[in-house]
Amino acid sequence: VNPEVDELLSALRRHGLRITPARRAVCQVLAGAPDQHLTAVELHKKVEARMGRPVDPSTIYRTIDTLEEAGLLHHVHLGHGAGVIHLSTEDSHHHITCDVCGRTVDLPAKQADRILRALLTRNGFEAGSLHFALVATCTDHTKKGDAR
Amino acid sequence: VNPEVDELLSALRRHGLRITPARRAVCQVLAGAPDQHLTAVELHKKVEARMGRPVDPSTIYRTIDTLEEAGLLHHVHLGHGAGVIHLSTEDSHHHITCDVCGRTVDLPAKQADRILRALLTRNGFEAGSLHFALVATCTDHTKKGDAR
C-alpha cells in the first residue's frame, strides 16, 4: 500500500539483512505513522496489533538498533522519559520539548538548519547529519517555578 | 572554603528547607565541581566519598529534586544515557551532545540565547528560562554511517 515500506525493506536487503515478519511489521508501522514520534513501547504495541500476536520487546529493540545502524531511522531521547523514534526519510523537522510537561513542538528543518549549523560549527562541534532534539522549558512552567 | 556553598545553603533556608549533612555534602560537591556535568550516580559517589559513609541513592535523587524545585540546579537528559546535573549559578552555557559518542560541548549562552530564543518563539514555543540541551551527530560518526 505504502511505497515507503518497500523502500525500507529493500534498504534492509541492500545491507545484507533479512526480511522477517517482525521487521516487515515494524517498517509498516513506521511508514504508516509518518509524523508520529513513537516510543519503543508504543511501536511495540502497534507491531503486535498489526501482527495479531505477541512479539518480544527485545525483538523491537533489536530491530530499532538494526534500522538505526542502517541509517533508516533516528532514535532520540527527548527530555526525561523514554526514547523516541522516527524515520530518517521524513527528516524535515527537528524537535523542541519542554522538559517539564513534555510538550513537543516540531521545528522545520529549513529555517533551523542554517542557524543551528552555524552555531554548532562556531563552537567546535562539526555536526554531520543535522538531526537534533532541543530541550527547553516553556513559559507555562517557568512562571510557576517548577522548571527542571 | 567556597562561598558558593554558603549561597546554596542560605537559599535552601530561604525556601524553608532544612540543612542536613547530606544536603550540605551535595552542595559542597556541586560547588566544588563547577564545570562538570555530573550524573546522579557520580554525584552519589562523590557525596559518599566526602561524607566518609554510605548515603542512600534515594536521598541523592530527592535532594536533586529539592534543589531543582528551588531553582538551584538543572537536570537534563542528554542523548541516551543518564541525566546530568549542574548548578544554575553557572548557567552561562548550554550543551551540545553527540548522540553516538556522547561527546559533549559547551555552548556559551551569550551568543546562543538570542538566536535560539528567536527560533523557538517563531515556532510557537515560548521558552521561559533558556536552558537547553542540543543533541546532534558529530562528523566523526556521520561519516562512518553509524549515526543514530
Next chain:
DNA sequence: CTCGATGCAAAGGTTTTGCACCAGG
C-alpha cells in the same frame, strides 16, 4: 516537639543480554 529528611527495601519502567531454537536466503 514537630514536621521534614533519611534509610531501607521494594518496585517501577526502559533497555540489554545470553542462550537455545527457528527460519530466511
Next chain:
DNA sequence: CCTGGTGCAAAACCTTTGCATCGAG
C-alpha cells in the same frame, strides 16, 4: 544448509515510592 533473527528469561540500569525512624529548627 548456515547464519542471522527470534523468543524466553533474566538482569542491568536509572529512578521512584512507601513506610518507619531520626533529627533539624
